[in-house]
Amino acid sequence: MLRTNFNKLLHTSVRRGLKMSSLPDIKSLSALHSTLEEAKRAAAYRAVDENLDLQRHRVIGVGSGSTVIYVAERLGQYLLDPKFSIFASQFVCIPTGFQSKELILMNGLQLGSIDQYPTVDIVFDGADEVDANLQLIKGGGGCLFQEKLVSTSAAKFVVVADYRKRSPKYLGTNWVKGVPIEVVPSGYVRVLKDLKVKLKCENAVLRQGAPAKAGPVVTDNCNFIIDAHFGEIEDPAKLHQDIKMLVGVVETGLFIDNASKAYFGNPDGSVDLLG
Ligand SMILES: O=C(CO)[C@H](O)[C@H](O)COP(=O)(O)O
Incomplete structure (x- = not known):
C-alpha cells in the first residue's frame, strides 16, 4: 500500500516536473527579498519540523495568508525527500479557502x-494578533469561517507568524483594523447597527474590495466581512460570545482556547515559541 502510494507520488512528481531532493536546511536556501519574509519562513519551517509527526499525522490543515505559503512549501519538501516521501505521500491536506487550496496543489x-475528513490531525495557520494566552485575532485575509472550521476540528493547532503579531498585552493593540466578522449579506446592516447599539462598538465597517473590486469583499462562502473596532480587548472570550449572538453573524475572527502553540519569526532569523 505504502509502496503503491510512493510510486504514484513519483509519477505525479515527474509529471509535474518536480524533482526528488533532500529536505533542505533553511540556512542553505537563497535569501528572500526582505527580513520580514525571512521571519515568516523561519517560523513556518520550524513549526512544521517540530510538530509534524510523520508516523501519526495524515490529515493536515493548511491555513491562509502569507506565512502559510512557507508551511505548504515545507510540506512539499517532505514529499520530495525520498527519506520522508513514503509518509508525506499519505498526507491529505485540508484547505481553509481558495488560496490554501492553490498552495496545496x-x-x-x-x-x-x-x-470528507471532519477530524484533522494537525493544522498550521497564521494569525493577525496573538496574546500571551494564545487567544487570536484572525480573518485579516477574509477566511475566518473556514479557518475556524478546520482549526476547531484539529487535535492540534499551531500558529505561524512573524514578530509583529505578538500582542504586548491585549488583543486589539497591534491589530488595529478591527475584529473581522463574517456575516450573511442580507444581515449586514442589522449587524452593523447591533454592533454599535448593543455592543457599543467604537466603529464598524463593511470591508470593501477596492481597488481590486468595487463593492464589498465577498468571502469564499459568499458572505460579507465587517471589521469591528473595540479598542483593546480585555475579555476576548466574552466579546466573541456577544458578537456570535447577533442575528446575521456567521463567525467571528476571535479564536478562543483553540491554538496550542505559536511560532514567531524574528528579523534576525531566530524564532520564538509561545505555548
Ligand atoms: O487569518 C488569516 C486570513 O483570514 C491569516 O492567517 C492572517 O491574516 C495572517 O496572515 P499573514 O500570514 O499574511 O500575516
Missing part, C-alpha cells in the same frame, strides 16, 4: 476537504 500535495 502547487506544492504537489494531496487535496482533501473538511466534509
Whole structure:
C-alpha cells in the first residue's frame, strides 16, 4: 500500500516536473527579498519540523495568508525527500479557502476537504494578533469561517507568524483594523447597527474590495466581512460570545482556547515559541 502510494507520488512528481531532493536546511536556501519574509519562513519551517509527526499525522490543515505559503512549501519538501516521501505521500491536506487550496496543489500535495475528513490531525495557520494566552485575532485575509472550521476540528493547532503579531498585552493593540466578522449579506446592516447599539462598538465597517473590486469583499462562502473596532480587548472570550449572538453573524475572527502553540519569526532569523 505504502509502496503503491510512493510510486504514484513519483509519477505525479515527474509529471509535474518536480524533482526528488533532500529536505533542505533553511540556512542553505537563497535569501528572500526582505527580513520580514525571512521571519515568516523561519517560523513556518520550524513549526512544521517540530510538530509534524510523520508516523501519526495524515490529515493536515493548511491555513491562509502569507506565512502559510512557507508551511505548504515545507510540506512539499517532505514529499520530495525520498527519506520522508513514503509518509508525506499519505498526507491529505485540508484547505481553509481558495488560496490554501492553490498552495496545496502547487506544492504537489494531496487535496482533501473538511466534509470528507471532519477530524484533522494537525493544522498550521497564521494569525493577525496573538496574546500571551494564545487567544487570536484572525480573518485579516477574509477566511475566518473556514479557518475556524478546520482549526476547531484539529487535535492540534499551531500558529505561524512573524514578530509583529505578538500582542504586548491585549488583543486589539497591534491589530488595529478591527475584529473581522463574517456575516450573511442580507444581515449586514442589522449587524452593523447591533454592533454599535448593543455592543457599543467604537466603529464598524463593511470591508470593501477596492481597488481590486468595487463593492464589498465577498468571502469564499459568499458572505460579507465587517471589521469591528473595540479598542483593546480585555475579555476576548466574552466579546466573541456577544458578537456570535447577533442575528446575521456567521463567525467571528476571535479564536478562543483553540491554538496550542505559536511560532514567531524574528528579523534576525531566530524564532520564538509561545505555548
Ligand atoms: O487569518 C488569516 C486570513 O483570514 C491569516 O492567517 C492572517 O491574516 C495572517 O496572515 P499573514 O500570514 O499574511 O500575516
